[in-house]
Amino acid sequence: MDSTSIPAVLASTSSAPLWQTERSTPPRRASSDMTCDTVVVGAGITGLAIAENLSRSRSVVVLDAGQIGSGSSGWNAGILSVDTTVDLRAVEDQFGEEQADWLATSLSDVLNSTRQEFANDRLWQNGRTLYVATRKSHLAYLLEELESRQKYKMPASMLSEQEIIRTKLQGFAGALALGNEHAVHPVALLQHLCRSIESRSGLVFENTPVHNWTHQGDHFTVSCGAGFSLKAKNLVLATGLKGSETSQSANINRGLIPVVGNVFVTQAGEDFAAMARESGTLAMWDSLQLYHYVRYLPDGRLLVGGEETPGAIAGKVLDASNPQIEKLYQWAQKHHSIKLPPIEFCWRASLVIPADGLPLVNLQRLGKSTLVSAVTDGLPFGLLLGRLIAQSLQTPESPPVQLTGMLSGSRRRTAATRLLQMLPGASNSSPARALALRAAFTALRLRDLVF
Numbered sequence: 001m002d003s004t005s006i007p008a009v010l011a012s013t014s015s016a017p018l019w020q021t022e023r024s025t026p027p028r029r030a031s032s033d034m035t036c037d038t039v040v041v042g043a044g045i046t047g048l049a050i051a052e053n054l055s056r057s058r059s060v061v062v063l064d065a066g067q068i069g070s071g072s073s074g075w076n077a078g079i080l081s082v083d084t085t086v087d088l089r090a091v092e093d094q095f096g097e098e099q100a101d102w103l104a105t106s107l108s109d110v111l112n113s114t115r116q117e118f119a120n121d122r123l124w125q126n127g128r129t130l131y132v133a134t135r136k137s138h139l140a141y142l143l144e145e146l147e148s149r150q151k152y153k154m155p156a157s158m159l160s161e162q163e164i165i166r167t168k169l170q171g172f173a174g175a176l177a178l179g180n181e182h183a184v185h186p187v188a189l190l191q192h193l194c195r196s197i198e199s200r201s202g203l204v205f206e207n208t209p210v211h212n213w214t215h216q217g218d219h220f221t222v223s224c225g226a227g228f229s230l231k232a233k234n235l236v237l238a239t240g241l242k243g244s245e246t247s248q249s250a251n252i253n254r255g256l257i258p259v260v261g262n263v264f265v266t267q268a269g270e271d272f273a274a275m276a277r278e279s280g281t282l283a284m285w286d287s288l289q290l291y292h293y294v295r296y297l298p299d300g301r302l303l304v305g306g307e308e309t310p311g312a313i314a315g316k317v318l319d320a321s322n323p324q325i326e327k328l329y330q331w332a333q334k335h336h337s338i339k340l341p342p343i344e345f346c347w348r349a350s351l352v353i354p355a356d357g358l359p360l361v362n363l364q365r366l367g368k369s370t371l372v373s374a375v376t377d378g379l380p381f382g383l384l385l386g387r388l389i390a391q392s393l394q395t396p397e398s399p400p401v402q403l404t405g406m407l408s409g410s411r412r413r414t415a416a417t418r419l420l421q422m423l424p425g426a427s428n429s430s431p432a433r434a435l436a437l438r439a440a441f442t443a444l445r446l447r448d449l450v451f
C-alpha cells in the first residue's frame with residue numbers, strides 16, 4: 001500500500017478584491033463517501049481545466065480546501081499571454097524546433113478555444129501586448145525576440161517612436177508589439193470551468209480539504225476533513241504553491257521558486273480607456289524589472305504588478321500606503337505620460353516560478369491507476385495542462401509525449417534546475433531551503449538586470 005499526507009493549505013478564503021463576484025450557487029461541501037473515476041485535488045486553473053476536459057468522458061470530483069479562486073488563480077492579473085508564457089528560444093535550445101513549434105501552436109489554440117467557449121466579451125479582452133525596452137542595450141534582445149516570434153508564426157512587430165508616444169508610454173528605448181493576446185476576469189473563468197464540469201455531471205466541492213490518501217489494488221482512497229472519503233481509480237494533485245510538497249512531488253517542488261508579487265488597481269481614467277480602445281493594447285512588460293507589468297482594463301483602470309520577493313503567502317489585501325505599492329505606483333507613473341488615477345485596490349499573493357521556465361508534471365502508474373501531480377507557472381499553461389493530463393488519463397498506455405519529456409518532472413535539467421536540486425531540504429518551509437530559494441531568486445533578478 002502506498003500512502004501519503006498532504007500538507008496543510010495556506011489559510012485563505014477568497015479571491016482578490018477586484019475579482020470578487022456574486023455567486024449563483026453557495027459553495028458545495030462534500031459530506032459523504034463517494035466513488036468516481038478521477039479525484040482532482042485543487043480547484044485552481046490547473047485542477048479545473050483537467051476536470052473540465054476529463055468530465056467529457058469520465059466521472060470526476062474536484063475538491064478544494066478553500067473557495068474557488070482562493071489560490072493563485074484568484075489573485076492574479078488575468079493576462080493570458082502566449083508570448084510571455086514561454087521563451088521559445090530556450091525551448092528550442094533544449095528540446096528542438098519541433099517542440100517549440102508545438103508549444104507555440106498549442107498555447108494559442110487552447111487560448112482561442114477557451115475564449116470561444118467562455119463567450120463573454122465583457123470579461124475577455126483580446127488585443128496586443130507590449131514588451132518594452134528600458135535600456136538601449138535591451139533593443140537587441142527585443143529584435144532577437146521578434147525574429148524568434150516570427151519564426152514560429154506569432155504576430156509581432158517593433159513599434160515606432162510615435163506609436164510608443166500614442167500609447168502614453170515614456171522612458172523606453174523601444175517596444176515590441178505582440179498580437180493576438182488575451183486577458184480575462186480570472187475568477188469568472190474559473191466559474192465558467194466549474195459550470196462546464198457540473199453540466200456534465202462532474203462535482204466541484206469547496207471548503208473540503210484533503211488530508212491524505214492511500215493507494216491499494218486499483219484505487220485510491222482520498223480522505224477529507226469530516227471523516228468521509230472518496231474512492232477513485234486516478235488521483236490528480238493540482239494543489240499549486242503549497243500542496244506540491246508531497247513526497248511524490250519532491251522532484252517537482254525542487255525545481256520551483258515561490259515568489260510573492262504585489263498588485264494595485266487604479267480607479268478608471270478616461271485617457272487610459274481611450275488609449276486601450278484606440279490602440280488595442282491590453283498589457284505591457286518592462287524588460288528591466290523581473291515581472292513588472294501593467295494591464296489596461298477596458299474601462300480605463302490600470303492593474304499594475306511587480307515588486308516581487310521570494311516566499312509563499314496566502315493572498316492578502318494591502319493598504320495603498322504600503323511602501324512596495326508606493327514604489328510600484330512611482331514606477332508606473334514614471335513610464336506613463338498621463339497622470340495615473342488614484343489607487344482603488346491593492347493586494348499581495350504568491351505564485352511559483354519554475355527555474356527553467358516550464359511547468360512540471362509527474363505521471364506515475366500504480367497498477368491500473370495513475371497518480372498525477374502538476375504545477376503551472378501561469379493561466380495559459382494551466383489550461384494546456386488540462387488538455388494534456390486529461391488525455392493521459394484517458395489513454396494511460398500512450399500519454400502525450402510532452403508529458404513524459406518536455407513538461408515532465410524528470411526532464412533534462414538546465415544549469416539553474418540542477419543547482420536548485422542540489423540545494424538542501426525538499427520542503428520550502430525548511431530554513432536552509434528558504435535561504436537557498438532567496439539566493440535563487442536573487443540570481444533570477446541579477447540575470448534580468450545584466451542581460
Ligand SMILES: Cc1cc2nc3c(=O)[nH]c(=O)nc-3n(C[C@H](O)[C@H](O)[C@H](O)COP(=O)(O)OP(=O)(O)OC[C@H]3O[C@@H](n4cnc5c(N)ncnc54)[C@H](O)[C@@H]3O)c2cc1C
Pocket residue numbers: 006007008009041042043044045046047063064065066067069070071072073074075076077078079080081208209210211238239240241242243261262263305348349350351352374375376377378379380382
Ligand atoms: C500577483 C500574481 C499575478 C499573476 N498574474 C498572472 C497573469 O497575469 N497571468 C498568468 O497567466 N498567471 C499569473 N499569475 C500566476 C497564476 O495565477 C498561477 O500560475 C496559477 O493561478 C496557478 O494555478 P494552480 O491551479 O496551479 O494553483 P492555485 O490557483 O493556487 O490552485 C491550487 C488550489 O489547490 C487548493 N489546495 C491546496 N492544497 C489542498 C488540499 N490539501 N486539499 C484541497 N485543496 C487544496 C488551494 O486551495 C487552491 O485553490 C499570477 C500570480 C500572482 C500571485
